[in-house]
Amino acid sequence: MAFTRTAAADPHRHLHAQAQWQPIELVFWAATLIPFFLFPKYLALASQIAIAALFALSLDLILGYAGIVSLGHAALFGVGAYTAGLLSTLGWGDPLLGLAAGAVAAGLLGYVTSFIIARFRHLALIMITLGLGQLIHEVANKASWLTGGSDGLQGVRIGPLLGRFPFDLYGYTAYAYSLVVLFVVFVFARRLVNSPFGLALRGIRENPVRMPAIGAPSPAHVRKIYTIAAAIAGMAGALLAQTTSTVSLGVLDFQRSADVLVMLILGGAGWLYGGIVGAIIFMVARDQFSGINPQLWYFWIGLLLVCVVMFLPNGVLGCLQLAAPWRSKAS
């Protein structure tokens, strides 16, 4: 109450407060270090979670902020994975080089396709992204001379991180690496959503009809965020290729596009943290359930998804926000 009043009197304070790091965010990031100490056996899983979270974060930038639905996000992830994997087979096994290359390759694909993406919305967009995803999957399948086809890429050899830390069996390096990349990209994304550009994206999500009427070139904004999100998805793919030393057609699967969407919706789109929380829930649940009965796993995740969408339309985080003044999404 009192907060609203002072904020109304001072627009700068209000906007500044919205972008401020909250204590709970610091707690959250501190908690991501827990696996190193408490669950050293699960570091490989933790690393997969961080990668899935990065992938979901990339989807959140386009879906949660700009309202661009994609059912083919794995195409960008897969291009990043194949790029990093292929580079390593050619003897360029430096992780950071592969990461950058994965980002650039996926970013390029994102930039090219963004010219189509920016012209459509809703169902048409879902169909187009779905089609593009299937198309890239099939190209990778047919180009087995390059990708190894359904056998996967052979001879992926990833060098030590920074030339000093080899990827160990326990996943120490893998998790540390994935986590640092996730955090750095998160800080970048957080800056982005609190910038004028981030506001423009929310404008597109809120009312694409009004945007041109206030002089906004929405398609240009969409192309930009789609390219950025694509590069981030490519980084996630590169991380997976590097931390597991394998790249198979699975990185381009429709299932992967669907899973990342499920993670984001579970956690809540438009908060940046939603994809991360969703990735944790999804991956941990899969790890636990699939041990018991792999077939039944999708039954439970399906049920969970239906319940979340019905009862928590803003995802798990949206529900938490009702309880606590969690303010990452500007209201």
Next chain:
Amino acid sequence: MSAPAAAPAQPPALSTRGLSKSFGSLVVANNISMHVPQGARDALIGPNGAGKTTLINLITGMLRPDAGHILLGNDDITALKPHQRVKRGLARTFQINTLFPHLNALEAVTLAVCEERGIAGNFWNSLSACTAAVDEAYAVLGSLGLAADCTRPTRELAYGQQRLLEIALALATKPAILLLDEPAAGVPREESAAVFAALAGLSRNITVLFIEHDMNLVFRFASRIIVMVAGTILAEGTPQEIGADARVREVYLGGARHG
């Protein structure tokens, strides 16, 4: 010859030439040629369905005309995209609120200001660091009496405040020409006076074309009136001329309904 007439003719701020548009067999704009002089306060009136909103959609580029041209001053803008026309100083409001429901008024107007300043693509600086843009947005909100509620989400604002936010968004683009589609639509009579008072306070550098059904307001605020019926311009002139025009009286002013 006489001194005033000798002044070089200033082109109208806005004009259309032979503008036509059909939806299927329905002709909504039939060869419309009209103009709005610099600094004018022109009213566009006509019965429901006459094509007034469509004309604004054509002028602002939200609809493509089947034929005809739109000019700002001497420049043909027919080929420009809607956002490019805004950059040329052509802004509009919507008859039905077309706002950003989950943005607050401050964010919405700041967004428009950022677009006007060409900084909306900046993804590196924090919004709160763009102090000049925020100040400008806050000033626009203040001029319309929206400052106190500017941090509430748009969808929570009272309807009348949302109508004012419509205008604030248009003003934030720094328009030279403002097209207002029934700015007081749905606002109670006593509040609609406030909307028009805000408009009366606008700088004379801004040319205004407004659609309004309340004839009291039209005759009070309009310097000229354009009458539209069934996709054509029936008459154009000063309030006195329009008030005296027999055809207008017949089809419009005399008619019982102009809802």
